Amino acid sequence: MRQLTILISLITFILLSTPCSASKWDVIILTTSGLNGQLVPFSEKSELNNGNMLRTFGGFARIQTVFESYRQKFPNKTITIATGDDLMGESIQDDQGKVVLDAMNRMGFDISTLGNHEFDRGSNILAKYLANKNFPTIVSNLIINPGSRLLKYIKPYTVIERGLVRIGFMGLILPELTMISNPGTTTSVNHDLLEVARLTARKLVNEEHADIVVLLSHISIDDQKLILESIPEINIICGGQTHKDIFPGQEVIARDGPTTGLMVQGGARGRFVGVLKLRIDDGHLENHEWTIIPITNSIQPNKETFDFIKAHMTKKLSTAMLTISTKPLDTEVKSIRIQDEPAGKIISKILMDKFKTDIAFQNSGGIRGNKIIPAGPIYASDIDTMLPFGNTVTIIKITGEELKQVLERSVQNLPESSGAYLQTAGVQYTLDLNGTPQTLNITKQGKVISIKTHGSRISNIKIHDKSGNYIPIVNDKMYSIATNSFLASGGDGYITLKNSKQKVETFIKMSEVIKSGLSKMNSITYGNEISTFNLNGDPFFTVSQSPDK
Known part of the structure; x- marks a missing residue:
C-alpha cells in the first residue's frame, strides 16, 4: 500500500501532464484486469491516517477517459484489453451483463479473454453476451463441444496489427473452471497449460507471422511465471485472475536465452489501468516501459458513458x-x-x-x-x-x-x-x-x-x-x-x-x-x-x- 500511496502522490494523471515522444514507441497496450462489473467508482481505506482515510478508485467512464487520451497521443498504436471476470457484480443481476457489455463496447475495447465468473450463469447466457460484443474473445485451452453456441464467439487466438507490427494474442483460463463455475456439459478445459501455450504461441509465430506474442491470462501467478520461463515465443503475459498489483520494476521475468519475459497486471475492479509501451525492431521486442495509472477523482469521466451508467444505476439498483x-x-x-x-x-x-x-x-x-x-x-x-x-x-x-x-x-x-x-x-x-x-x-x-x-x-x-x-x-x-x-x-x-x-x-x-x-x-x-x-x-x-x- 505504501507503493500505491507514492504512486497516487506522484502520478496526477501522468499521461495528461507529461509530454511524450510518440515516435519512440510502436505499440501501447492498455490493460484492465477483473473489472467485476464495477461500473461506478468505489471507495477503500488507505494506509494514511491509521487506515481511516478513504480513497475512491475505478469507474468505467474514468477508464474510458484514459483510453481516449492515449488514443489521441498514440494514434493507431494502442490496444485495449480485458483479462476476464468482467461480467459479474450487482450491475448484471437482471440483464445478464448487457449494461456491462454496452459500456465496454462504448469504451472501445479491442480484445478480451474470459474468467471463471463469465460462466457463472451458464454457457447459454454467456453466448448471448458474447453475441453482442464489438471485440473478439480468445481462450486457447477451452474444449468446446460441436453444436455449442460458444464455438461461434470464442477463438483460440488472433492477430492485431498496429502499423507494421503484428501482435499475436492468445488466452488461458484456469484449469479449475468446471469446479468453481458453471460452464455446463458442453465446455471443459485442457489442463496442460504449458503444452497449449507452447503450441499456440508457435502457431502464432510460425503460421501467423506474429512479431510478438501476448498471453491474456486468467490463471495463477505461478503458472504464468512457469510459462514465461519455459516458452520463449511468448513475450508478454497480461494477467487477471489473481488481483495482484504489479508495479513498475516488478514486471520483468528473467529466463534463459536472449530475451526477457514481461508479466503485467493492473488492479482489480478498475483500480488501475496498466500501460505497457513497446518498442519493436525488426520483429523483436527491443524495449518497454510499464506504468500503472490510478483511476482516481483526478480523472474526469467520459460524459456519454457516465450518463449511460448513471441512467442504469438509477433504474436498477x-x-x-x-x-x-x-x-x-x-x-x-x-x-x-x-x-x-x-x-x-x-x-x-x-x-x-x-x-x-x-x-x-x-x-x-x-x-x-x-x-x-x-x-x-x-x-x-x-x-x-x-x-x-x-x-x-x-x-x-x-x-x-x-x-x-x-x-x-x-x-x-x-x-x-x-x-x-x-x-x-x-x-x-x-x-x-x-x-x-x-x-x-x-x-x-x-x-x-x-x-x-x-x-x-x-x-x-x-x-x-x-x-x-x-x-x-x-x-x-x-x-x-x-x-x-x-x-x-x-x-x-x-x-x-x-x-x-x-x-x-x-x-x-x-x-x-x-x-x-x-x-x-x-x-x-x-x-x-x-x-x-x-x-x-x-x-x-x-x-x-x-x-x-
Missing part, C-alpha cells in the same frame, strides 16, 4: 433499506475465505430458519463485494452485491458421515484462502490443521469424479438441536441442509452434495430469501469474539424482531 447492523460486516476476500464472518453467518442463519433445516451453509467464494459494509443501514443493493450470481436455494439430505466429508472439503486449503470455505449455521466442529487434508480425483478436463483422500482435519462435529443444544452427529443419521444451487450441483468440488439422492430444488432466488429475512429484523448485532471454527452457540446473532414484520 434498489436503495430500499432492509435492516440495521450495529457492527460492520466484512466481505473482504482476505477475511471471509479463511474464517467465519458475520456477513456469511447471516446468510446461512436466514436460510436455516426460513427452510427449517438442521444446517445451512454458503460458500465464501459466492459472497462478493470484497469490502467492509459499515455499521448502519443494510440496503437491498448490498445484498445484490454480496450475492450476484442468481443462485437458487436447494434443500439436501445427507448422512452424518457425508457431512464430515463436506466439512473436510471446506477446510481442505486452509490456512490458504479458498472460495470453497463454508460459512455455516447450525453446526460446530473442531479443526486440526495438522490433519490430512481432503483431496479429490479430478479429470484432465477439470471434472471432479470422486474423493481421493477423505481427510482427517475435522472432528467433534455437533448439530444445533431444537432445544438449543449442540449434540454430536450420528454417522448414519440423515440431516437436512439448505444451501445454494451451485454447491448442490457439485460446485467448488463438493462431489458429496452433487451425489446426494435426496435433493429438492426450490427455484427460489437466494438473494431474495436473504432480503426478505433481513427485512423482518429491526436490527442485528453479533458478539465480539469470533472463533474461526467453533462458535459460541447459535443463534450467533442477536436479532431485534419487529412485531409488525
Whole structure:
C-alpha cells in the first residue's frame, strides 16, 4: 500500500501532464484486469491516517477517459484489453451483463479473454453476451463441444496489427473452471497449460507471422511465471485472475536465452489501468516501459458513458433499506475465505430458519463485494452485491458421515484462502490443521469424479438441536441442509452434495430469501469474539424482531 500511496502522490494523471515522444514507441497496450462489473467508482481505506482515510478508485467512464487520451497521443498504436471476470457484480443481476457489455463496447475495447465468473450463469447466457460484443474473445485451452453456441464467439487466438507490427494474442483460463463455475456439459478445459501455450504461441509465430506474442491470462501467478520461463515465443503475459498489483520494476521475468519475459497486471475492479509501451525492431521486442495509472477523482469521466451508467444505476439498483447492523460486516476476500464472518453467518442463519433445516451453509467464494459494509443501514443493493450470481436455494439430505466429508472439503486449503470455505449455521466442529487434508480425483478436463483422500482435519462435529443444544452427529443419521444451487450441483468440488439422492430444488432466488429475512429484523448485532471454527452457540446473532414484520 505504501507503493500505491507514492504512486497516487506522484502520478496526477501522468499521461495528461507529461509530454511524450510518440515516435519512440510502436505499440501501447492498455490493460484492465477483473473489472467485476464495477461500473461506478468505489471507495477503500488507505494506509494514511491509521487506515481511516478513504480513497475512491475505478469507474468505467474514468477508464474510458484514459483510453481516449492515449488514443489521441498514440494514434493507431494502442490496444485495449480485458483479462476476464468482467461480467459479474450487482450491475448484471437482471440483464445478464448487457449494461456491462454496452459500456465496454462504448469504451472501445479491442480484445478480451474470459474468467471463471463469465460462466457463472451458464454457457447459454454467456453466448448471448458474447453475441453482442464489438471485440473478439480468445481462450486457447477451452474444449468446446460441436453444436455449442460458444464455438461461434470464442477463438483460440488472433492477430492485431498496429502499423507494421503484428501482435499475436492468445488466452488461458484456469484449469479449475468446471469446479468453481458453471460452464455446463458442453465446455471443459485442457489442463496442460504449458503444452497449449507452447503450441499456440508457435502457431502464432510460425503460421501467423506474429512479431510478438501476448498471453491474456486468467490463471495463477505461478503458472504464468512457469510459462514465461519455459516458452520463449511468448513475450508478454497480461494477467487477471489473481488481483495482484504489479508495479513498475516488478514486471520483468528473467529466463534463459536472449530475451526477457514481461508479466503485467493492473488492479482489480478498475483500480488501475496498466500501460505497457513497446518498442519493436525488426520483429523483436527491443524495449518497454510499464506504468500503472490510478483511476482516481483526478480523472474526469467520459460524459456519454457516465450518463449511460448513471441512467442504469438509477433504474436498477434498489436503495430500499432492509435492516440495521450495529457492527460492520466484512466481505473482504482476505477475511471471509479463511474464517467465519458475520456477513456469511447471516446468510446461512436466514436460510436455516426460513427452510427449517438442521444446517445451512454458503460458500465464501459466492459472497462478493470484497469490502467492509459499515455499521448502519443494510440496503437491498448490498445484498445484490454480496450475492450476484442468481443462485437458487436447494434443500439436501445427507448422512452424518457425508457431512464430515463436506466439512473436510471446506477446510481442505486452509490456512490458504479458498472460495470453497463454508460459512455455516447450525453446526460446530473442531479443526486440526495438522490433519490430512481432503483431496479429490479430478479429470484432465477439470471434472471432479470422486474423493481421493477423505481427510482427517475435522472432528467433534455437533448439530444445533431444537432445544438449543449442540449434540454430536450420528454417522448414519440423515440431516437436512439448505444451501445454494451451485454447491448442490457439485460446485467448488463438493462431489458429496452433487451425489446426494435426496435433493429438492426450490427455484427460489437466494438473494431474495436473504432480503426478505433481513427485512423482518429491526436490527442485528453479533458478539465480539469470533472463533474461526467453533462458535459460541447459535443463534450467533442477536436479532431485534419487529412485531409488525
